[in-house]
Amino acid sequence: MSRLIFNINISRILCSIRGQVNSLSSCRSLSSLTLLPDTHRMLRQTIRDFTDQELKPIAAKLDKQETYPKEQIKKLGELGMMAVEVPEALGGSGLNCLAYAIGMEEISRGCASTGVIVSVNNSLYTSPLMAFGTDAQLEKWVKPFSNGDRVGCFALSEPGNGSDAGAASTTAKDMGDHWLLNGSKMWITNGYEAEAAIVFATTEKSLKHKGISAFLVPKPTAGLTLGKKEDKLGIRASSTCQLIFEDCKIPKENILGSPGQGFKVAMKTLDGGRIGIAAQALGIGQAALDCALEYSGKRDAFGAPIAKLQAIQMKLADMELRLESARLLTWQAAMLKDAGQPYTKSAAMAKLAASEAATFISHQAIQVLGGMGYVTDMPAERHYRDARITEIYEGTSEIMRLVIAINLLKEHQIM
Amino acid sequence: MSLRVLVGCKRVIDFAVKVRVRPDKKGVVTDGVKHSMNPFDEIAVEEAVRLKEKSIAGEIIAVSCGPQQCQETLRTALAMGADRAIHVDIPVKDYEALEPFHVSKILARLAKDEKADIVIVGKQAIDGDCNQTGQMTAAWLDWPQATFASKLEKGDDGTFTIAREVDGGSETIKVKLPAVVTVDLRLNEPRYATLPNIMKAKKKPLAKKTVAELGVDISPRVEILSVEEPPTRKAGEKVETVEDLVKKLKDLGVV
Numbered sequence: 001m002s003r004l005i006f007n008i009n010i011s012r013i014l015c016s017i018r019g020q021v022n023s024l025s026s027c028r029s030l031s032s033l034t035l036l037p038d039t040h041r042m043l044r045q046t047i048r049d050f051t052d053q054e055l056k057p058i059a060a061k062l063d064k065q066e067t068y069p070k071e072q073i074k075k076l077g078e079l080g081m082m083a084v085e086v087p088e089a090l091g092g093s094g095l096n097c098l099a100y101a102i103g104m105e106e107i108s109r110g111c112a113s114t115g116v117i118v119s120v121n122n123s124l125y126t127s128p129l130m131a132f133g134t135d136a137q138l139e140k141w142v143k144p145f146s147n148g149d150r151v152g153c154f155a156l157s158e159p160g161n162g163s164d165a166g167a168a169s170t171t172a173k174d175m176g177d178h179w180l181l182n183g184s185k186m187w188i189t190n191g192y193e194a195e196a197a198i199v200f201a202t203t204e205k206s207l208k209h210k211g212i213s214a215f216l217v218p219k220p221t222a223g224l225t226l227g228k229k230e231d232k233l234g235i236r237a238s239s240t241c242q243l244i245f246e247d248c249k250i251p252k253e254n255i256l257g258s259p260g261q262g263f264k265v266a267m268k269t270l271d272g273g274r275i276g277i278a279a280q281a282l283g284i285g286q287a288a289l290d291c292a293l294e295y296s297g298k299r300d301a302f303g304a305p306i307a308k309l310q311a312i313q314m315k316l317a318d319m320e321l322r323l324e325s326a327r328l329l330t331w332q333a334a335m336l337k338d339a340g341q342p343y344t345k346s347a348a349m350a351k352l353a354a355s356e357a358a359t360f361i362s363h364q365a366i367q368v369l370g371g372m373g374y375v376t377d378m379p380a381e382r383h384y385r386d387a388r389i390t391e392i393y394e395g396t397s398e399i400m401r402l403v404i405a406i407n408l409l410k411e412h413q414i415m
Numbered sequence: 416m417s418l419r420v421l422v423g424c425k426r427v428i429d430f431a432v433k434v435r436v437r438p439d440k441k442g443v444v445t446d447g448v449k450h451s452m453n454p455f456d457e458i459a460v461e462e463a464v465r466l467k468e469k470s471i472a473g474e475i476i477a478v479s480c481g482p483q484q485c486q487e488t489l490r491t492a493l494a495m496g497a498d499r500a501i502h503v504d505i506p507v508k509d510y511e512a513l514e515p516f517h518v519s520k521i522l523a524r525l526a527k528d529e530k531a532d533i534v535i536v537g538k539q540a541i542d543g544d545c546n547q548t549g550q551m552t553a554a555w556l557d558w559p560q561a562t563f564a565s566k567l568e569k570g571d572d573g574t575f576t577i578a579r580e581v582d583g584g585s586e587t588i589k590v591k592l593p594a595v596v597t598v599d600l601r602l603n604e605p606r607y608a609t610l611p612n613i614m615k616a617k618k619k620p621l622a623k624k625t626v627a628e629l630g631v632d633i634s635p636r637v638e639i640l641s642v643e644e645p646p647t648r649k650a651g652e653k654v655e656t657v658e659d660l661v662k663k664l665k666d667l668g669v670v
Contacts, residue, residue, distance in 0.1 A: 042490060042613045050607050080610035093610040103610070 036102070043099055047106040050079060055110035062113060062237035063382055066229075068193055069114050069237055077148015081107065081118055083126050090138055091146030092126070097272070097334040101279040105327075108283025109290075112386035113237030115283055117151060119276035120189045124394075125152030128198055128214065128269040132257035141196055141216055153194035154273075155185035155217075155243050156266050162187070163399050165200075165266060166209030170245060172201035178252055179215060181223070181245040187393070191226060192239035195219050199243070200262045212262035216254040223248025234385035271344050272337065273394045274351035278330040281354035281390040285323045288358070288365040288383040292316065295369050295378075312368055319361045326354035345407035352400040355390035362387040417473030418592070420463045421526050422497065423518075423536035423548065424479045425453040426488040430541055440641045442511060452488045455537025457495075458598045461605040462567060463535055464496035471569050474498050476529055480518050482507045486621060493616035494608035500621040501525060505633065512635030515543070519551030520631045526556060528629075531593065538563050538597040549597035561590045562597040 036044065054072055062069055076082055084100040086092025093099075100122060108115030129142050145152050161167040170183025181201055188197070197217045204211030217224065227242025257265050293316065296307035306312045330353075333346035362384040366373030373380040391397045409415040428434060429449040437444050452460075466472035477492035479485040480503040489500035503521055505513060526534050534556075539546035553560035565585065566578035579586045580599045590596075608616070626633050654660050664670040 038487070038490065039614055039617055042487075042494065042608070042616075043610055046494075046608050046610075046613060078609065079607055084610065088611060093614075095610055095614060099610065 036098075040099060040102055043095075044102045044106060047079070047081065047103045048109075050075070051106050051110035055107065055114055059111040059113075059237075060376070060379065060382065062111060063234075063386075064236075064376075066236045068239060069111070069117070070193075072111075072114055073117060073151065074148040076107070076114070076118060077146070082121050082148045082151070083142070083146035084122055086126050086130060086142060086146055090143045092142075096338040097275060098331060098338055101275055101330055101334040104276050104279035105283040105286070105330075108280040109287045110283075111237065112280060112284050112383075113235045115280040116189055116235050116238050116277075119273070119280055120153060121145065121151045123273035123276040124154035124269060125194075125196070125198060127272050128154075128256065128265050129216075131268060132214070132261070132265055136253070137216065137256065145196065150195045151190050151193055152196040152198065153188050153190040154269070155188050155197050155199040157185060157187045159184060159186045159242070163396055166212070166263060168200055168202050168212050168262075170199065170201040171205075172203050172213060172215060172250070174203065175249075179250040179254070181215065181217070181248040181250055183245050184227075185243040185245075186227075187230070187240055188243050189238055189240055189393075191241035191243060192229060197243060198256060199245075200266055203259050203262075207260060209263040210260050212266075213259045214256040214262040214265045215250055216256055217248070217250055221248060221250075232389075234382070234387070234389055236385075270394055271347045274347040274400075275330060275333050275337065275343075277390055277394045278326065278333070278347070278350035278354035281351070281358035281387065282323065282327050282330060284383050284387045284390070285319075285326070285354070285358040285361040288362040288380060288387070289316075289319050289323060291378065291380050291383065292319065292361075292365040292368040295372070299369075306368070315364045315368060319364055322353075322357035322360055326350065326357040329353050345404055345411075348395070348400040348403040348407075351390075351395060352397055352404070355387070355397065358383075358387035358390050418466065418471060418532040419474045419530060420466060420472045420476070421522070421529060421531035421534045422456070422459050422463045422475060422477050422492065423522055423534070424456040424460060424477050424488050424492050425537070425540045425542075426450050426479060426481055426485045427453045427540055427542045430454060436642050436644050440643060441639055442642055450484065450487075452491050453537050453540045453542075455539060455541075455598060455600070457537075457605040458600070458602050459535040459537050460492045460495050460497060461603045462596075462598055464606070465603065466567075466569075467496065469569075472533075476501060476525075476531070478503065478522065478525055480513065480521055481505050481510050489621055490616050491608065493619045493621070494613045495606060496612070497619070499619055501529075502621060502623045503629070504623050504625055509633055511639075512637065513633060514635075514637060515545045515547035515551055516636060517626075517631065517633040519548050519555055521626065521629060522548070522552045523555035524629045524631060526552070526593075533592060534558075534595045536595070536597050538599050546597075549595050553595035556593070556595070558593050558595055559590050560595045560597070561588060563599040564596050565599050565601040567596065567602065 080093035081103050083092035084095050088094040104115060104119055107118055126142050129138060144150055156165055158169060160169055173180040197219060199215045199217050200212055202211050203213045223246050225244045227244060230240040232240060296312050297305050299306050330350040333343050333350040336343035336346050365380045366384055369378055369380050372378050429451045432449055435444045463475045467475055475497040477489050477497040477500045479488050486502050489502055493500055522534060534552055536549045549562055550560055561577040563580040564577050565580045568576045570576055575590045577588055577590055
């Protein structure tokens with residue numbers, strides 16, 4: 001009898017492993033890694049057309065004047081890009097992560113600032129709500145944020161800690177019928193325009209990172225003031241500022257997830273966010289590559305277009321290789337997420353590869369353009385400035401390497 | 416009044432592409448070249464969708480004639496709001512010689528079979544620039560036609576008041592249904608398909624038909640002798656004074 005049960009258990013385990021391997025391999029073997037399904041191809045074309053018409057022509061101006069693209073965000077909301085993975089019942093598009101990644105790349109190719117605004121609303125605001133929110137919270141905090149009318153933001157980093165997220169010093173005190181928030185958050189994208197924030201605060205300091213909880217904070221609200229808008233190198237049309245909490249009262253029901261679950265909420269959210277940022281970096285990289293390609297076909301030197309020179313060809317080849325490699329990593333991470341498979345390591349690899357590709361490509365694009373790359377007449381300098389942040393936010397490249405190594409070692413049961 | 420609208424959508428080389436003549440000089444290069452829906456047909460689909468939104472139209476049927484790839488164009492129409500699509504499958508070798516004469520017969524037959532109340536098409540396709548299909552379709556059906564429509568309004572008596580772009584300006588006519596309408600640039604601005612609609616388009620019905628089952632003869636009536644690039648633009652010449660200019664023009668015999 002016990003041997004029978006033992007055998008059944010073994011075969012059940014084998015079946016589940018095989019099942020996992022099968023769906024993983026069907027995920028990877030999908031020639032959709034190189035050939036997208038038609039719906040996704042149509043989606044890519046639609047967002048590209050929109051971007052070419054509505055974002056690309058104003059991107060330089062938005063950057064120069066640091067203007068929030070309010071009208072364009074509304075239009076993107078109407079297209080369904082502001083809540084791609086949110087179900088239709090809550091006003092979203094009910095699509096998958098691959099669709100989101102594709103849309104994000106196309107938007108960022110036109111305007112990287114608009115890309116990050118879209119990414120924050122999707123990955124850092126609606127996603128954690130979908131994963132951890134109650135039905136009442138979804139109705140109140142997701143539905144009105146799905147159509148481009150309003151955006152949300154994510155407040156984890158503080159003046160004292162970025163990578164060291166477990167050391168959150170913002171506190172949330174249980175006052176019986178409400179929470180009292182004190183502290184400040186730094187580097188918050190969409191800080192100015194957002195009408196809601198997901199804020200991480202320590203509810204129980206002795207538990208260290210297990211004592212952090214996530215809260216839903218409406219904006220504006222008494223006790224919350226905004227710091228000045230940061231004067232950034234790139235993505236200048238998106239606002240970045242400090243959120244300062246001074247005895248800020250939050251209703252009891254505004255806790256997202258359970259007390260102490262905050263760190264988990266943050267880490268899980270950032271995994272998905274990394275796919276969005278990887279896609280943003282791909283868009284910036286592609287825009288920079290396109291700029292270099294076009295210039296190399298037109299600029300003459302030594303009697304012929306510079307595209308004929310091997311020195312330029314070497315650069316273009318390296319740029320294309322890194323971009324396409326990062327793109328495949330990004331799509332793989334998105335497809336693993338869509339298949340319900342673990343994707344933390346993949347998402348970190350995608351973000352690392354794409355952000356480093358974006359900085360490499362935009363650097364080389366300026367080199368290909370020579371003097372023209374250094375002036376604002378050409379978009380190359382903007383791509384260079386926009387690319388840089390992708391190696392920093394939502395997990396620095398150093399943290400990405402740690403995530404990859406730790407997961408790799410775990411997979412091999414070394415740690 | 417719940418009208419059934421038949422909309423023609425042609426798959427053409429994208430307007431932004433630099434078209435090149437084929438080496439055999441019998442046509443243009445289409446392999447691997449980006450194609451999209453004829454911009455005037457996008458306006459036609461958009462108008463049909465607006466009629467549906469105003470509850471004037473009840474059903475929109477998108478039609479495209481050509482090889483397999485036309486289905487992509489039909490999917491775009493479905494994503495914009497058409498209810499179902501019909502792909503009239505034309506083999507590649509026959510497609511080259513397909514003319515408005517044939518397409519109009521197909522559209523007329525489909526309009527009858529599907530009991531359409533209005534047929535809406537773009538005024539012309541950006542590849543052929545024929546500006547014939549709509550008019551010929553109306554002739555086959557013996558229906559009234561309103562071409563170059565820049566404004567479309569339904570009257571209480573079931574007729575349509577249509578403003579047409581004509582050389583002298585704008586002409587307004589009243590049209591009884593059923594009718595054929597060809598649309599011009601200023602009629603509307605086509606919408607972007609929303610992401611959820613792109614996904615939903617996959618599930619909408621797309622029927623395939625052959626010219627044989629429609630009883631239409633598509634044997635070529637025209638033989639293409641050659642296709643050539645326009646002559647390359649020659650460099651201009653700068654002159655110093657107006658007198659020099661006039662003298663040069665007189666020498667060339669143009670004044």
